[in-house]
Amino acid sequence: MATVFNAFEKTPGVYIQEILVPGPIPGVGTSTAAFIGPARRGRINDPVSLTNWTQFKDAFGLADDFGPYFPTGGVFLPHAVRGFFDNGGSHCYVVRVGTAARASRALDDRGAAPKPALVVTAKDEGVAGNGISVEVQDSSLATAVATSAESNLTAAANKQATVPAQADADRFKPGDIVFLEEAAKNDRVTIASITGTTITFETNLANTYSGAGKIRVADLSPGQTHIRVADVSKLEPGTYVEISQGGPSDTAVIQAVETQSKFVTITPALTKTFTLKAGDPAVDLKTREFTLVVKTPGGGTETFSNLSMDPRHSGYVLRALAATPPQSVDVALADPPTPTPPPKNVPAVLAATVLQGGQADDLSSITSVEYTNALTALEKVDDVNILCVPDGPDMTIQKSMVDHCEKMQDRFAIFDPPSNLTPAQITALRNDPSYPATRNGYAALYYPQIYVSNPVGPDKGTPLKVPPSGHVAGLYARVDNDRGVHKAPANESLRGVLRVERALSDDEHGPLNEKSINVIRAFTGRGILVWGARTLSTETQWRYINVRRLLLFIEESIQEGTQFAVFEPNNLELWQKLKRQVSEFLDRVWRSGALLGAKPEEAYRVRIDDELNPPATIALGQLVIEVRLATTTPAEFVVFQIIQEPGRKIVNE
DSSP states (O other): OOOOOOOTTOOSSOOOOOOOOOOOOOOOOOOOEEEEEOOSSSOBTOOEEESSHHHHHHHHOOSSTTTTSOTTOOOOHHHHHHHHHHTTOOOEEEEEOOSOBOOEEEEEOSSSSOOEEEEEEESSOSGGGGGOEEEEEEEOSOEEEBOOOEEEOSEEETTEEEOSSHHHHTTOOTTOEEEEEETTEEEEEEEEEEETTEEEESSOOSSOBOTTOEEEEOOBOTTOOEEEBSOOTTOOTTOEEEEESSSSOEEEEEEEEETTTTEEEEESOOOSOBOOOTTSOOOEEEEOEEEEEEEETTTEEEEEEEEBSOTTSTTBHHHHHHHSOOSSEEEEEOSSOOOOOTTTTSOOOEEEEEOBOOBOOOGGGOOHHHHHHHHHHHTTOTTOOEEEOTTOOSHHHHHHHHHHHHHHSSOEEEEOOOTTOOHHHHHHHHHOTTSOOOTTOOEEEEESOEEEEOOSSTTTTSEEEEOSHHHHHHHHHHHHHHTOTTSOSOSEEOTTOOEESSOOOHHHHHHHHHTTEEEEEEETTTEEEEEOOBOSOSSGGGOBHHHHHHHHHHHHHHHHHTGGGTTSOOSHHHHHHHHHHHHHHHHHHHHTTOBOOSSHHHHEEEEOOTTTSOHHHHHTTOOOOEEEEOBOOOOOOOOOOOOOOTTOOOOOO
């Protein structure tokens, strides 16, 4: 329904009214993987987006012959990421886990009870960061002088005063607070306008003045926020200033600058008096910036001058350091931010002081806690669809993977098997009551491990055993791209695999398949194939990987594509709009072959009616929409029934 045209106070004529109509629901991605594990370098618990192998090497490798691979071996994250890209993956996130810590130093503000204002942190983890020092210096871009002006009066009464000459009038500006005095009489008023030698005030004078009187710019007084200065060229909103006259000073932040009249507006208001009589010392407005000096052992000294804590200022610290980043450290606002109001939130002067707390990585100390922390960090990434932890095949970590997937409801976990397990041992592991349960089918287990060509070191080119999850994730991405997420990722080859850890017979494979253990097998003339497509769910509804992942795709696509409906009027118009939009999306899914049925009505149904949405439900702010789907399942067992009929001719009917 079009929006009603509002003709109020409009002239008759032809008007164009554009109506925004929600577009079709786009399908979300299904093949973005996330890998969690140790790395040689890189931020810990910070998901990094990658689109190729070179980016991974640059982000997580070192500049030596081993690059991203560990010289001692035993870490499989690099092999998994390489296997992902080699098998058809095009986008992934990598989250490094580890016990390393980055050295840091909090820079306290200038409040009465100092609180951290900024935190300086070494870019890289490790003890080397403990040698980096940071220094805070005071700096100032400029000193502006408050304008003083004085003239004799010709006369003054009511709202006006006259001065002897034009040159006298030109000393003043509209907005000046002025002081008139003659003997015991005086007034303090604000200039509204100046015409020739006549000065008009905003309010009436309390006294009448003769040619014996004088007019001058009034002293700066407590409560005043408007000050005229001689030069505003280096003043801007956000500039912190110290206002002084050789004695006690005030501090404030400039809120506005009037470049023509050279007035500045400050906050908070003045708390002290600064005199502007002829011959009095100048009243200075000195800008208060700060300078950071970072010294890195062997890396020299970096100086970042005239920084500000106010985002309005051209030298705002975060913006300035983003434009010219320090080589060895990151600088961020303290979290939580300092409660000290400006200008005392400026970091206090600090002599060169080293960072502290840097700690080297210890692979032997990594526990399931580090992996859980990495999974928590991954929650902020919305477009992950596949989860792999190739260095964490123990049940505690795998349970955390399942919990993560079920919480996020938009991603699927690929489990790796431990090394050197026989079919009986992997079956016993699967039967263990402690083995991670996923009733809704958010995970799959693959067995056995695989061999790839060792890429580095003295054993370069020899077979190296690695977990299969990265290669399988790449296969998922390849099948999604070539066929669609509804196609089971099975009966497909794994690229870059030399052989499997253990060759299985059909008799060994059958019981494993019954336990939903997806076997990787070598077939003569066909290569290394994934020969299983089951999740770890005990529910028949979620038995197959492609069904689980198809539903994740549909659910996420509908959720993201219908966000416009939130807070819209819950009426028939919205119901019809949503039904059309969701039905159109499901029709495209059906036509791709993902749903059963010769006709759309056999494949899906979208229902929004009064039965689902009685007045009580609507009154709670809820709109309930029922979507029924007939999903396809893989032909896991293809059975040909061969019937021999001796001595008879076969008649085709």
